[in-house]
Amino acid sequence: MDWSGLGLTSLPECIGHFVAIRQLNIARNTLTVLPDSITQLRKLQRLNLEGNQLTGLPAQLHRLGALRELRLCNNRLTNGGTDFSGMSGLLELHLARNALSLTPADLGNLGPTTLIHAQHNLPDGAGPSHASPQPTIYHASELDQALADDAGDPLTLRAPDRAIQLLLEAASELTSSRNTGRQRIRVGNRNLTRKDCLLMALELALEHQRDLLPVISHHLLHEVPHDMARFEVLGSTLAREKILAWAQRRDLPVAVLVDETTVDVGNQMPRMDGQNVHAGVVVIAGVRALERIRKLVPTPLSQDRAQAQLVQYLSRTGTSAIALRGLDLVMKRKQELDHFKASPADTMALLWTYISNTKEQPLRDNLLNAMQNRLSEITVDVCATGMVQRIIDIPSGIDFSLTGAISREQLRDELRRLAGTVNDEFENRRSKASVQETAARPIDLSLNRLLGTMAVAPADDAATRQLLIKGIESRAGIYEFMPQRRPGHPANSTSKSVITTLMDALALPAGETSLGDRYQVTAIEPCDDVDAAEKRDHLHVRMTVHDRQTNALHRIPMTQVGLKLTDRLLRSAEIERANVLLDQHLTQITDAGYRGQWPLLVTASGKGRNLLLRAYRELRHGIRDGVIRDAAEIDTALTLFADNSEQVRGKNNGFSDAQIAELRVPLLHALATRDGARQEQVDVENSGIKRAMFRQRAHLELVLLRGIDPDLVAAETDQVFPVGVVV
Incomplete structure (x- = not known):
C-alpha cells in the first residue's frame, strides 16, 4: 500500500483493519504520531515512515512480529520516544537524521544480523558498547563521500565492509527515489541498478561480512521476480531457496x-x-x-x-x-x-x-x-x-x-558431488545452446558472386591493357590460369599470357608501358617463391605501377598458374595446388586496405577452372569457419554448384559427376582435419570451462557457505582433479 507524498497529517484508526498488507509506504507526509492500531498489522514486513515529523512510536510496535524493514529517516525522533528492544525480527532499521543517541538498552534484542543506518545521528565512532553481539551501525554516509570524490573507483578503493555499506546506501537511495522514476545510480564509473547493488553487496558479504546476509537477501527477494529461481553470485548460482533461508536468518554459513x-x-x-x-x-x-x-x-x-x-x-x-x-x-x-x-x-x-x-x-x-x-x-x-x-x-x-567438523574423505566426496553437478550444468547449458543455435547459413555459390571477379584471357593488346587496369585498381592483381605454365607463350595457344604481354611491353621504348592516361608500369620483378624452381607450375611476379593522378607507387601481384587437365578433368591434387598458389598470391598484396580481396581470375579459354577454384575456395572457408559442419552439407553445396555451372557452361558442358567427385576429395580431407583439431581444442576449452565453474562452485559452497578452509579446498581439488588433465 502506497500513501507516500499525499500530505497526510494523521492516519485513521481503521488502518489496523488492513491485516493482510505486507508493505506500507507513508513516506513524505506530515505525520506527528501513529495510531496504536497500526500494531495490528501482523503480516507487515516493510514500513516506510521517512520524511514525516514523528517524535515517537507506538509502545506496542514490537507486536509487528513479521516486520523486517523499518524506515524512520528524516523525522524528529528522540530517545524518549523510541524503544526497539522487543523488535528482534528486524533486519534493517533506518534512523538517519533524527535526534537520537542509541544505547544498548534501546537496541535490546537486535543482534549482529540487524543493520542500523544512523548517519547524521551519532558522531563517527560513537554508539553502543556492550558485551553481547550488537547490530551493525552505519554512522557516516559512504554514499555522500563517494559522490563527492571523483578519484578512482570508490568500490575497489574501500575496505570490503565500507564497500558493502556504499552499495546498500546506493540501493536505499534508489528505493527512496522510485516515485521519481529513477532506475540507476552512478557509483564511480559504474551505473548500477538496485539489483546490481544488492548482488555486489551479497558477494562481498559472503566473503567478508556474513552477518549482513539476511538483510541483503531480504532486499534481493523483493527486488527480483518471484519466479526467478536462481541468482548469479561469484560466477556460480544460488537457488532462491537459499536466499530465502538467509532472509529468514536460517542456514547462515558457519565455520567448519x-x-x-x-x-x-x-x-x-x-x-x-x-x-x-x-x-x-x-x-x-x-x-x-x-x-x-x-x-x-x-x-x-x-x-x-x-x-x-x-x-x-x-x-x-x-x-x-x-x-x-x-x-x-x-x-x-x-x-x-x-x-x-x-x-x-x-x-x-x-x-x-x-x-x-x-x-x-x-x-x-x-x-x-x-x-x-x-x-x-x-x-x-x-x-x-x-x-x-x-x-x-x-x-x-x-x-x-x-x-563444524568434516573428514577429508567427506570433503572429497563433496568435491566429487560438486563435480557431478557442474558437469550436468555444463552439459545442460551446452544442450540448450545447441537447440538455440541458428541453422548454418548456406554457402553463397550464386553466379553473381562466383563470376564477379572472373575474366576470359584477352584476345588483343587493348583488351590486355584494360584487364591490367582492372587488376591495378582492385589492388589484388591478376591470377591467370594457363593449360600449363611456360616461360613465354603458352603451349598450343595463339594468344599471349598477361604476364608475357607485360614482359614484352617493358622491352619497348619508354612510354609504351603506359596503361591509359593514369598508370605507367615501371618494373616487373619476381616475388620470393620458395618452390617455383622445384614445381615449375607457376610464376609469381610483382608489378610496380606509378599512379600519375596521386603520384603514388603501387605494387600489384601477378600470378600465372599452369594446371594440367587429365582426361578432361582437373584432379583434386591440381585443385588443391591452385588453392595453395592463390594463398601465396594473396600474401603479396601490399596495400593493407585491400588484403583479402579476390584478384581477377583469368582463364585462357572458358571459365571452368575459375569456377572450380572459386567454389572450392568458398567451401574451404565454410569448413574452416564452421559454416559447413559435415559431409552432407558439403554434398548439398556441391550439388548446388553443379547446377549453377550448367548456367555458365551450357547444359551439356556443366561439370561432370567425375569432376564434382574430384572437387569433393580435398574438401572431405579438410573437414576431417578441422574436426580432429577442433575436437581436441574443444575438449581442452571445455575442460578449462568446467574447471573454472567447479572452482567457483567449490569456493561458493564449501568455502563461503560452509566455512571450510580455502587452502584445504584448493589442495583437495588438485588431488581429485589434477591440473592439466582434460576433464
Whole structure:
C-alpha cells in the first residue's frame, strides 16, 4: 500500500483493519504520531515512515512480529520516544537524521544480523558498547563521500565492509527515489541498478561480512521476480531457496573444521565416552557447536511441543524404553546452564526442530538414529552439562553444515558431488545452446558472386591493357590460369599470357608501358617463391605501377598458374595446388586496405577452372569457419554448384559427376582435419570451462557457505582433479 507524498497529517484508526498488507509506504507526509492500531498489522514486513515529523512510536510496535524493514529517516525522533528492544525480527532499521543517541538498552534484542543506518545521528565512532553481539551501525554516509570524490573507483578503493555499506546506501537511495522514476545510480564509473547493488553487496558479504546476509537477501527477494529461481553470485548460482533461508536468518554459513579421520554413525557414538564434559576445552567446543545450531534454527519449537513430537516419533518407531526414559530425564532438566545459556530441555527442543525440518531423507534418518543412540546413553547419573554435550554431539560426523567438523574423505566426496553437478550444468547449458543455435547459413555459390571477379584471357593488346587496369585498381592483381605454365607463350595457344604481354611491353621504348592516361608500369620483378624452381607450375611476379593522378607507387601481384587437365578433368591434387598458389598470391598484396580481396581470375579459354577454384575456395572457408559442419552439407553445396555451372557452361558442358567427385576429395580431407583439431581444442576449452565453474562452485559452497578452509579446498581439488588433465 502506497500513501507516500499525499500530505497526510494523521492516519485513521481503521488502518489496523488492513491485516493482510505486507508493505506500507507513508513516506513524505506530515505525520506527528501513529495510531496504536497500526500494531495490528501482523503480516507487515516493510514500513516506510521517512520524511514525516514523528517524535515517537507506538509502545506496542514490537507486536509487528513479521516486520523486517523499518524506515524512520528524516523525522524528529528522540530517545524518549523510541524503544526497539522487543523488535528482534528486524533486519534493517533506518534512523538517519533524527535526534537520537542509541544505547544498548534501546537496541535490546537486535543482534549482529540487524543493520542500523544512523548517519547524521551519532558522531563517527560513537554508539553502543556492550558485551553481547550488537547490530551493525552505519554512522557516516559512504554514499555522500563517494559522490563527492571523483578519484578512482570508490568500490575497489574501500575496505570490503565500507564497500558493502556504499552499495546498500546506493540501493536505499534508489528505493527512496522510485516515485521519481529513477532506475540507476552512478557509483564511480559504474551505473548500477538496485539489483546490481544488492548482488555486489551479497558477494562481498559472503566473503567478508556474513552477518549482513539476511538483510541483503531480504532486499534481493523483493527486488527480483518471484519466479526467478536462481541468482548469479561469484560466477556460480544460488537457488532462491537459499536466499530465502538467509532472509529468514536460517542456514547462515558457519565455520567448519576438517578432521583427518572418517567418522560415521557407527563409530560416532562413543566419542563422548571417557571425556570430562566439564573440561574447559570440551565446554568451549560445546558452546561453539550450540551457537552454530542456534544460527541455523533461530525459532525453535517450545519444550512442550518438541517433547510431544519426540515421544510420538520414538513410540511409533518402536524405540527402546531406555531412549524414552533418557528423553524424559532431559526434558525435566529446565534450568539454564551459564556456559551454554540453555538448559538440556532447551537444547533438545532446538536440535529436534532442526532434525524435523531437515528435507534430505538420508541425512534425516542418520540424525534420527544418532539421536536415539544418544538418548539411550542418558541415565540418572548423567549431569546437566553431560546431557547438553551429548545432545550437541548428535550431528557429529553426520551433518557437517551443523557440526563444524568434516573428514577429508567427506570433503572429497563433496568435491566429487560438486563435480557431478557442474558437469550436468555444463552439459545442460551446452544442450540448450545447441537447440538455440541458428541453422548454418548456406554457402553463397550464386553466379553473381562466383563470376564477379572472373575474366576470359584477352584476345588483343587493348583488351590486355584494360584487364591490367582492372587488376591495378582492385589492388589484388591478376591470377591467370594457363593449360600449363611456360616461360613465354603458352603451349598450343595463339594468344599471349598477361604476364608475357607485360614482359614484352617493358622491352619497348619508354612510354609504351603506359596503361591509359593514369598508370605507367615501371618494373616487373619476381616475388620470393620458395618452390617455383622445384614445381615449375607457376610464376609469381610483382608489378610496380606509378599512379600519375596521386603520384603514388603501387605494387600489384601477378600470378600465372599452369594446371594440367587429365582426361578432361582437373584432379583434386591440381585443385588443391591452385588453392595453395592463390594463398601465396594473396600474401603479396601490399596495400593493407585491400588484403583479402579476390584478384581477377583469368582463364585462357572458358571459365571452368575459375569456377572450380572459386567454389572450392568458398567451401574451404565454410569448413574452416564452421559454416559447413559435415559431409552432407558439403554434398548439398556441391550439388548446388553443379547446377549453377550448367548456367555458365551450357547444359551439356556443366561439370561432370567425375569432376564434382574430384572437387569433393580435398574438401572431405579438410573437414576431417578441422574436426580432429577442433575436437581436441574443444575438449581442452571445455575442460578449462568446467574447471573454472567447479572452482567457483567449490569456493561458493564449501568455502563461503560452509566455512571450510580455502587452502584445504584448493589442495583437495588438485588431488581429485589434477591440473592439466582434460576433464
